[in-house]
Amino acid sequence: MTTDVHAHLLLPGLHAEVERRVPELVAEAADLERRRNGVESLQASGAMIGARIPKLTDLGARLAAMDAQGVDRQWVSVSPNHFYPWAPEGLAVWVAMETNRLVAAHVAGAPDRLTGLGVVPLQHPERIVECLDDAILGRGLAGVEISSFAGDVELSDERLEPFWARAAQLGAIVFVHPFGCSLDERLDRFYLSNTVGQPAENAVALSHLIFAGVLDRHPDLKIVAAHGGGYLPFAVGRSDRAWHVRPEAHRCEHAPSTYLRRLWFDTVVHDPVALRHLVEVAGAARVVLGSDFPFDMGLDDPVAFVRGAELPAELVDRILSANAEALLESRVRA
Template structure:
């Protein structure tokens, strides 16, 4: 098994030659010139900015055992989702991240209510305990038994009001049922009432697995962004965001593919009116709803970030890394390198917007 530490060690040697080897068999240039990596404290226009990473993962041995969970050992970083505080803090320092908002990917939606409820209870208690041990470095998104919306409402209220968690992390669907389904309305209403965000993190699209088999880990590289795109599109077109105008949703991985081709959504019902429900009368153009959704910055390059901001607005983007999975080990750097952003916009993306969203004191 190749651990993340082995990966980083090998990566250091590769960086010296300016190349990185990919498990897909590709050889690519890491950078034409190795950049200077941002360190803590992060300064923008001479002012200290506390950076807040809204997309970082953890899990707990107790609930993994209950679920019989066996994470794929081939995925780099999976061993470090079980947080060892000193190691995690050292990694955050190296990434120039002041605060991680921890979340757990929901792999219990297909379990019965009692088992899933037990898993969620343990996870929220453990996560609250972890965050309380280092409140200046960690915050957390609660888990929810979303397949039982009535229970999820109770869990969310307890997590926010009693455990100090900052919102909840949810998947991209619940066993194939879209979030626009009325059964979930009580959960969105509770999140709106509490004023806390819901972080959408996809889990994959099993129906596509056969087509995506083969080289390139397409079940993640393609299916994850597709699932987020579908989830957000249903919430837009079914009127969920009209029904809950103050609902705060953060979409992982830059919102999937939706912001990259959002304008197509504005034309679909014009081209095929019979493909749209005349009883659903949206209050805005589909693309306008992107201005009330939040997106993490995990799009890798300054050009991709420039385009995301052009589509959704700088005030809708927040810092995200996907740590400990090594998708972006230096998440602050692309933001600082995006020349189209003003200093105030960079500061907002790095931390100020997330702080306001989650009532984190900075």
């Protein structure tokens, strides 16, 4: 069963309700996006998303597109614009639980083909565990999608320790997918906000996890990194050097490169050479098919991309199917 672990769902009704409740905060967030992305990119993205609304919202359109791609199963997570990292506590918890409900309802329309991932309010660490339980135990989802950071909360934040412990206990998948980049206006042209920003955010987020020792304390975590983990797998030698020579970078038990084999990475790297390197540094068991469906920065034909990367047939089979299925095996079922 060919499985795509990186596919998105848009929730227009939920966004409309958020906008109705806190219009001033939505306006402030939109202004930040204009500064981060630039008007030209926002206009292009608006047209792109508008053309893809059926695939982002309609179950029949999703399944037809999967058939055309040769994908048997998708892991469905919301478009990251639904993270709302600026939302105050009450609204953030409501958004998380409503998102979990809506994702569960969408995948219930084709349970043999879709697996759902929920969300948690990353910016409110004290409320995350209850939202994780809601996703996994309450809605029967396989895990949750989180951003690379939210407000002052980095993935190394000590306040997230109960979340990591509970996710490991439940066998929940944690899909790390950035939204926005703290480099802001430096990336406001040429679509650098995505082409540079997303890989940078992936690398920063995973580095926080590694250097803080999160993976030492919670070795059973199932963390899947979008976009092939960004820049980190391709520059991890510099992290290893820092671990060896800098005392403040020596807070994890082993060299940072060794932790790449404790994470999972999707195949949205757009370059067969990069995919082969990712398999080399992370291991054949730690790479899973992803497409970023249905956005334009994703892989239009994700299966063909993997098959054309000149990998051994046994590795191709693992990437397309077996590795993702193994990730789901030990999760707690509602």
